[in-house]
Amino acid sequence: MKILKYLFFLLLIVIIGGAIYFATKDGSFDVAETKVINAPAEVVYNNVKDFKSWPQWGPWMEEDENMKIDYAEKTEGEGASYSWTSEAVGDGSMKTVKVIPNKEIQQEIVFNTPIGDSKSDVYWYFEETENSGQTKVTWGMKGEQSFMEKVFMSFQEDDMETGISKMFASGLNNLEEVVKESMKQYAINVDGITRYSGGYYMYNTTAAKQSEIGDKMGSMLGQVMGYMQQNNIQSSGMPFTIYNNIDEANGAVIFSAAIPIKDRVITPDGSPVLTGFMESTTAVKTTLKGNYTNLPEAYEATKKYIAENNMEMNTDANMFEVYATDPGDVPNPSNWITEIYIPVIQKTKPEAL
Structure with missing residues (x-):
């Protein structure tokens, strides 16, 4: 009996000692992972702000494909929420409590466990880097473990x-892939024959390799815009490019970066920015929704349409493309709209529109 008594007291000491150990053990935590993603902050933020997009990249979906998700009526912005049930990862819910668009999201997460509910804070930060078009993304969670959670986690493989x-870390890697794919999406639609009204425009011109057009276009349009602002000249439409001469054999082109204006402007001698006039022309129009890197495919589709519809390209008029969206306002390349116009001569009388 004395042995049992000693064992009982020994067990009691162990239990009390363990309770004191876990009770005094620091249960606070603040864990965050950071990743630089090659995409504008708005594009990354748009893939995170709505809970309905989380299954596309959320790491817990890899743990349980049969997870049941219930969305509230509001799934993005302050007050948005959703909940889930899962045999593999447990049940829980999340609510968005603060949003600074393209910069920050603050959320509350609750895990429903057999040892009680656990509430923590989740935070997201989207920061621009020194490199244009890159975003430093931070995803973190902080909170305080309960007594039973500290006991439970002490017997797990990972703390x-x-x-x-x-x-x-896994979620951010998945998010990066989703963002990359979202920016690759594009669509090409040959709209058909149209009559472009033409008009005056301000422009500058250069010669370049075809691969250099995109690099030179921004600075050229910037020069035209600067001249117009200095001289209080209002634009009457979106910027466009005119292809004056294309040397397919050598991959070279002479092109003009232009901005339409309402009336003729007489520029001084030696001005790098000039005024031009485009005659009204009949052209086949194609709309590209997506990155400019898809323009060659869009041009091929347009030329194929011309050949299949008994038309030929009008060599006395220049091809041109209009940029209907400003990348500064529309950061995701998949949403850029470019209108392609190839002047044509109809061999037969067209049907009435």
């Missing part, structure tokens, strides 16, 4: 911080 870190 709580390690588990969260692995999950967030």
